[in-house]
Amino acid sequence: MNIDYKNFKKDLNSTIRIYLDEYDFFEVLQKESEFEKIYMNNYWSIKISMLSLFPHISVSFSFYSLTGEYCKPNILVDFLKIDKIELSDHFSEFSRREKDINDYKTQMMYVCECIDRFYKPLLNGQKKYSDYLKFEDQYK
Numbered sequence: 001m002n003i004d005y006k007n008f009k010k011d012l013n014s015t016i017r018i019y020l021d022e023y024d025f026f027e028v029l030q031k032e033s034e035f036e037k038i039y040m041n042n043y044w045s046i047k048i049s050m051l052s053l054f055p056h057i058s059v060s061f062s063f064y065s066l067t068g069e070y071c072k073p074n075i076l077v078d079f080l081k082i083d084k085i086e087l088s089d090h091f092s093e094f095s096r097r098e099k100d101i102n103d104y105k106t107q108m109m110y111v112c113e114c115i116d117r118f119y120k121p122l123l124n125g126q127k128k129y130s131d132y133l134k135f136e137d138q139y140k
Helices: 008-014 016-021 073-079 084-097 104-118 129-139
Strands: 036-040 045-049 060-064
Touching (some): 008 016, 016 036, 016 104, 045 104, 084 104
């Protein structure tokens, strides 16, 4: 896949990585794509990717357990009691404030804001993967 974007790692390091450092996340060194990075702390793993939404190319994030089990976004939203309208409104608000939402670095800034506003209980260990699993079992 040919993505015309040469600053992925540089932009990632100046936005998302700085934000995740506050929660003791470190970069997991592994053979990932040129446009994907995985970070981990004592509670969760987060994958930052430009390919997850293929065929759309944009910056996205996904949460995983420390052993690599994928957490379904819709279940995470319900698990964290995130108001879906508020989530949508937040994106609209951000898009109005940041004029170039198609810029990848701007999308990385949005990811930081979104995680900070809605997913912080995961970052700080207030909600753990074992809690997510219990919730997921009830969700079915």
